[in-house]
Amino acid sequence: MQKETLCLGLLSLGPRSGYEIKQMFEGPLSDFYSLSFGTIYPTLNNLQADKYVSCKQHSQSKKPDKKVYTITKKGMDLMKDNLLGDASSYIRSGNFGDQIKSEFFLLLLFSKYIPNETMNTVLNERVLYLRQKLEQFKYDGPVPGNLDAIRNEKSVSFIRGLASALIETGLNYMEKNRHLLKKKIN
Amino acid sequence: MQKETLCLGLLSLGPRSGYEIKQMFEGPLSDFYSLSFGTIYPTLNNLQADKYVSCKQHSQSKKPDKKVYTITKKGMDLMKDNLLGDASSYIRSGNFGDQIKSEFFLLLLFSKYIPNETMNTVLNERVLYLRQKLEQFKYDGPVPGNLDAIRNEKSVSFIRGLASALIETGLNYMEKNRHLLKKKIN
DNA sequence: GCGTATATATATCAGAATGATATATATAAT
DNA sequence: ATTATATATATCATTCTGATATATATACGC
Numbered sequence: 470m471q472k473e474t475l476c477l478g479l480l481s482l483g484p485r486s487g488y489e490i491k492q493m494f495e496g497p498l499s500d501f502y503s504l505s506f507g508t509i510y511p512t513l514n515n516l517q518a519d520k521y522v523s524c525k526q527h528s529q530s531k532k533p534d535k536k537v538y539t540i541t542k543k544g545m546d547l548m549k550d551n552l553l554g555d556a557s558s559y560i561r562s563g564n565f566g567d568q569i570k571s572e573f574f575l576l577l578l579f580s581k582y583i584p585n586e587t588m589n590t591v592l593n594e595r596v597l598y599l600r601q602k603l604e605q606f607k608y609d610g611p612v613p614g615n616l617d618a619i620r621n622e623k624s625v626s627f628i629r630g631l632a633s634a635l636i637e638t639g640l641n642y643m644e645k646n647r648h649l650l651k652k653k654i655n
Numbered sequence: 656m657q658k659e660t661l662c663l664g665l666l667s668l669g670p671r672s673g674y675e676i677k678q679m680f681e682g683p684l685s686d687f688y689s690l691s692f693g694t695i696y697p698t699l700n701n702l703q704a705d706k707y708v709s710c711k712q713h714s715q716s717k718k719p720d721k722k723v724y725t726i727t728k729k730g731m732d733l734m735k736d737n738l739l740g741d742a743s744s745y746i747r748s749g750n751f752g753d754q755i756k757s758e759f760f761l762l763l764l765f766s767k768y769i770p771n772e773t774m775n776t777v778l779n780e781r782v783l784y785l786r787q788k789l790e791q792f793k794y795d796g797p798v799p800g801n802l803d804a805i806r807n808e809k810s811v812s813f814i815r816g817l818a819s820a821l822i823e824t825g826l827n828y829m830e831k832n833r834h835l836l837k838k839k840i841n
Numbered sequence: 842g843c844g845t846a847t848a849t850a851t852a853t854c855a856g857a858a859t860g861a862t863a864t865a866t867a868t869a870a871t
Numbered sequence: 872a873t874t875a876t877a878t879a880t881a882t883c884a885t886t887c888t889g890a891t892a893t894a895t896a897t898a899c900g901c
Contacts (some may be wrong), residue, residue, distance in 0.1 A: 502761055573748050578664070578814065627836055638824040674878065719882085
């Protein structure tokens, strides 16, 4: 997805700064997508120059000014156009589409070069990590204010439910089949 | 995973050319990782310069020479060292770790800006696509010769089983919950 | 009270990776 | 006969990341 469409999409949920957009990528979106500061800030500047967003500078004593961006009518139109135009090309992406870089799967692929004890530790930690992820997706309590908008999106409950179901399946599979990765002789 | 470790890992399954390594990324590995020609060819050249791989040139009348690379003892050692050294850092990657770029999930996130009929078509095509993927992972018949080595890896049956289980869960969830993405009024 | 770590906030840039293109030929399909 | 696809390597502009710079505030342990 184009970085412009993505930034506009997040701004459509409410006005926010570049820093807060980054927080979304590190919080609720971290499992699906990410953009770096080096992409976010220039993108916002370009979107502003082309009037797709407006910007209000909030001076905060001695911190750098917080630049809060608001999507314009022109920006909403561009976002909707882009989403509609590219919708069909996103059908074949994501789990299991063409954008995953799973280093964990590569590690499994080459697991025969790794001692059994090491793989055991790795798999144990992987299970712990996935359990943690699962709790994260199931957690339904309060979230920091700037992440509230995304949490309240109806589509997000669909996505969180799907992610939970996938992780549960992965955990069950791992518990039942991890013995297949063991080498007979070390 | 470092591109060097990855290329060495694939060459550890048997000698092959850069073109054939790319074929692995477009075939059985396409759902987990990918490297472009622009990365593969320079990497192989560097690995050769440092004696981690050796190279035999097979002239083929008028096509460019096919350069078949073979991993050396030095290369096997480097690969194993790298795998062991980095193993713990791969635990938190992949579904659902930190490397997924799921444009499909982003599309769902912004689905409220897309007409119900369009989303319906998109979800239908997604289901067809996932069914196709599922068949691919479950297919157990013969594969082209250069992809045989990877198919015969014991770890690959573990990975294919996991992928199949995940896709099945995703399909079931989608069928049962897709109504949640529908907007009440269009 | 003092140092350390973390959080807020924007900006920039070297290095890395991709996606496209160039080159050249063979083969299969229409 | 023409078009498309496959084999095979190589290069490069554009893009993106990850790191770093800058500046301040707050929280935490000792």
